[in-house]
Amino acid sequence: MAKDSPPPAIITLTTDFGAGSRYVAAMKGVILSINPCVQIVDLSHVVPHQDIRTGAIVLAETARWFPQETIHIAVVDPGVGSNRRIVYARIGSHHYIAPDNGLLSGLAMIEPPSKIVCINEPEFWLGDVSRTFHGRDIMAPVAARLSLGLSPDKLGKPIDRLIELPWPEVQQVPNRIEGEVIEVDSFGNLITNITRDMLHGVPKSDVVVVTCEEHETQGIFATYSDQPPMTFMAHVGSTGRLELAIVDENASAMLGVRVGAPVRVSW
Amino acid sequence: MAKDSPPPAIITLTTDFGAGSRYVAAMKGVILSINPCVQIVDLSHVVPHQDIRTGAIVLAETARWFPQETIHIAVVDPGVGSNRRIVYARIGSHHYIAPDNGLLSGLAMIEPPSKIVCINEPEFWLGDVSRTFHGRDIMAPVAARLSLGLSPDKLGKPIDRLIELPWPEVQQVPNRIEGEVIEVDSFGNLITNITRDMLHGVPKSDVVVVTCEEHETQGIFATYSDQPPMTFMAHVGSTGRLELAIVDENASAMLGVRVGAPVRVSW
């Protein structure tokens, strides 16, 4: 790469198509047919099928690690072919293309979009649009054209706000914080909606008790290796959120805990 | 990327090695050792082990979405090390490299190859060829050299025709079409060998009955959201084929239907 060439544009893909799906490859083919120089990165394709909430969390936690001006396509789209909208959103320094079904609402909760456009201008889509795969026929070609410099304003009419998912709220009262498990990662760690900021006033000692359903542990640690193997423990994870883990084991599988389980920090 | 540079060549990989297989990475390493500027794209690595028929369908449905001149390597190769041939085929505007075991016959059924070459010229292979991994030792280096401009004619002797799989035929009689399920996608949707063209004369109403094994539904719809959740329904999918689905659910798992199940459209 010559030092004076601009770097290639980056497009990421997040879907619920499953690892190795040929539908992902079809989207990549469409993108490369329009811009063969773009760098395509898989963000995740193992969002559980039609699970918009998990898709929204995956996007909110991961997209921010990419360079400015990255274009993110997200397809978790149970309403494909219905009258749900497809939108472009500018959030922070990134571009997002997704069905308007809440999939971008985790991101929008962190930072409100500075621009939202309803993608309804077929000029930039594939010529023949199916009713069941808008990721390939609409979102992929639109993203590829953005990567070539198309202005988002050309994609359709501006709109005011995105559809929002109802996000579980964290309750903060004196000596107690109540939240829930919002994600289980591939190690079985239980990631909660309680953030480092919320834990600011919590004492750093054993008087803190963390419970998740009927499971209880004392103290909030810095990392797994502060506790012995097989110990149920709480720490602030790499996502900046309170996480519950069993050291060297799969907490979700061993405890039977899933997304939505209540978590309480008290002292 | 400077505007006046030619775009990087694209090589896709389709295998039955499984998601995350280190054998896929070895092929990528070999390709990049010969042409470090090529863009490699995973088409799919979750073709069921040694299932040539499914591999042929995945290729036929997906390769066409890629740009002209894309080089596709396909490795579903139960006969590796036997006297089965490895072939190069020019089909449409794409290049294919695969064992000659039927893996390209889904593509060849859509459009006959304009050139077929038996890859038997070891000059373009790795120096030390194993008996069990020709994807890495023969196909990857040949593809990389094609991406650098090597003429396919140099790869070996021209041959007349590819090995063909016997494909299930669709029966079309007055008021009835009989086909079968040829693929189950990652959502559990049942994809048939009945194409949109075959459905041309079918009335657009409830008098149409679609059955798959003992399961029956009326009408052929445009998309999932035309029917309520949990409904067994038929529609023409994004592949241009008749598909059977249960809205928001996994039809294959819920109904126990697999590839080969008979499908009938009658009216």
Add this chain to the structure above:
Amino acid sequence: MAKDSPPPAIITLTTDFGAGSRYVAAMKGVILSINPCVQIVDLSHVVPHQDIRTGAIVLAETARWFPQETIHIAVVDPGVGSNRRIVYARIGSHHYIAPDNGLLSGLAMIEPPSKIVCINEPEFWLGDVSRTFHGRDIMAPVAARLSLGLSPDKLGKPIDRLIELPWPEVQQVPNRIEGEVIEVDSFGNLITNITRDMLHGVPKSDVVVVTCEEHETQGIFATYSDQPPMTFMAHVGSTGRLELAIVDENASAMLGVRVGAPVRVSW
């Protein structure tokens, strides 16, 4: 790509994060934020969780297929956040970044590192380093900076040797070789620690008996298709190691054989 541009640097990723993990994508985002022109390749993300030994084998078998100067990041890191070191190692013509927990010891057994550096210079890390995800916060930015030309000597203090795993030794006595299964591949083939070189003096005939636990086969063949389907057979595989397979089937699943099972060749 202009013919006179240098090719893009290559960074590979090997982790135990699981296929499709968003943690892998976060690492890619960090790398591309520092060097948007690098080519990132997934080596494997399906190393079993916290299984350093398997990770070490995957690296040792696969990294060598990549071009000279490739930078390999490996993250199988149960001790993250403890006082285990993170190291840079120059082995052969490649660069490696990994926790110093034995993960590089398969490679180092083949060829001793020509340089080892303890990565302890935070100048080249992310500004805010978590206690539980050094792959993203330390290893990814360090690799990206190496790909831009940073000298490995700047990363920290040189050290003398890497942590080594105890590797099972192969016993070679007259008329008998005793080793074990060290890897099961995605086809269920049983890959042993007995190499082609060790088999040099073994007669090429049926008098050779190969046993694995209570399972026995005669002869060592060149490839699967030398034996009929469903046959338990031994051959020297594409890794240059003695492998045991059931033709067209999954030997590990059918025989219940796992990593560590004893293998004996006698004649």
